[in-house]
Amino acid sequence: MKPIVLDRTRLGQYATCPRQAYLAMIWEALKAKANGLETFPWEKERIINVDPKLIEAMKAVIHQSTDSLLRECGTEIHDLLKQAFDECKNNLNLIPEWFVDNLPKIKPNIQPMAIRHARHAADLLSEYHVNILAVEHQVSLVIHPETATTPAVIVTMRYDLIGSGKGNLHVMDWKTGFKRLTNQEAAESFQAEFGAWLLFQQEPYKEINLLHWWYFETMWGTKAYARFDRLEEHPRLPGLTTEVAIQGRVLSAVDLFLKNCKDAWPLPYSCSWCEMIRFCPNADMSAKEIADDPKAYVDRLVVVTEWLKRQKAAATAWIKGKGPLAGTKVAYTRKVPQAKFSAGFEDLQKPKGPAKTGDDSIDGHFK
Ligand code: SF4
The missing domain is CATH 3.90.320 (Lambda Exonuclease; Chain A)
Structure with a gap:
């Protein structure tokens, strides 16, 4: 019998997100078929029962190069x-x-x-x-x-x-x-x-x-x-x-791989790097939004960034006059020590000192 050979890319995909490995396997098998190349027996077996809509979506773009x-x-x-x-x-x-x-x-x-x-x-x-x-x-x-x-x-x-x-x-x-x-x-x-x-x-x-x-x-x-x-x-x-x-x-x-696991493990980092994102309904939402319409995402990002800048400017002006603004778990407050006034979030649940041991790795855990 022909052995099943798993290279580190495929194994890495399984270790990151089995759904990515599964989709990549279908994509590669269809691509090999379209180019008249050999498909492996286990690939043939596994693509028999794949959702026809997914096959159709992949076939529609199978000749597109993914190479930048x-x-x-x-x-x-x-x-x-x-x-x-x-x-x-x-x-x-x-x-x-x-x-x-x-x-x-x-x-x-x-x-x-x-x-x-x-x-x-x-x-x-x-x-x-x-x-x-x-x-x-x-x-x-x-x-x-x-x-x-x-x-x-x-x-x-x-x-x-x-x-x-x-x-x-x-x-x-x-x-x-x-x-x-x-x-x-x-x-x-x-x-x-x-x-x-x-x-x-x-x-x-x-x-x-x-x-x-x-x-x-x-x-x-x-x-x-x-x-x-x-x-x-x-x-x-x-x-x-x-x-x-x-x-x-x-x-x-x-x-x-042997169980043909198809579980999706979406995380912003792995979905952002995933080449199968366009075929995946489980992708991390932000990464999915970028993949679906990069132009609209960037346009929205410009607006949100500007809005956020204004929100922060208003909050900074407020704390200059009236002191820290407390949320549920964090406070927006002045950063210390800083020669120039600057503001940021501070964890309200951080243990309170004094704990000046002289060891930065310990003192850093206290205010
Ligand atoms: S987009 Fe995310 S959840 Fe979907 S296959 Fe890729 S890594 Fe997995």
Whole structure:
């Protein structure tokens, strides 16, 4: 039987919102069909009973490209970096020179943006002193072996760059979008957690207990970093090691796939980034409003922003003369200490001091 292969994008969708994964699966199957490409047996099975109205809505736009210029540029940068590593035989010292020779050949419509990314990529690589083990490397793991009635389930991921330090691994992933991640976001991202866990499961790395994960953000020349200690306690799941905690997250995503879960977990952040939002009736309302009619949303935003400015100006004038305005849980009041008069919300349920211990992390909890 042909195995079911789940890549990290699909697993990440299940971990974020199963409805997104479900809609993306239908979209990809229809798109593959429309382009005369292969659809997998499990995809065929799952799209048989889909609501015909949804199929119709997707088919109506199936030939529309979802690729923006930014995404096109991102793909181009990834390809360019791969080519640079190939032709320089993974010698990081040769890559900046390679860019100088090859950037002029890139498509003119994305050339200015590509030059910016390439310059940052070269700077980031110049500080990257590890022994390179693999570039653009696919790593897989069998989660469920094949049985008499079910195909094997394999999880897989492609790594941009894997390097080795002293008794540890360094993974680097190119990020070409506008978003800049904090280290906290890097540590919590499904990609980084899954990527670390998957490498920990590989035979050659069984003895490695520490993995450093780097996002190199080529738009800005910045980095986001996460550290994964296989045997240390997971920072958000006390009592579990990092490896066991991440394994739970991965296996529950696989499980959601196997159950063909379609639950919607709308959140403003995930819905705003969701490419299936136009087919989803459960989306976060604000994100949905933007997706449905971006022009009307911005026009309304202008009005609401102006209205809000006036409301705040009136409230600030009021508290200058008459003192704080108390709501149910917060007060609108003067911010202290501030040389200039400025106002903002203050939590009325904050514990009252005095609690001047000299430790900011403790004193910050008190007024
Ligand atoms: S729009 Fe939101 S709720 Fe709907 S599929 Fe996407 S992430 Fe899930």
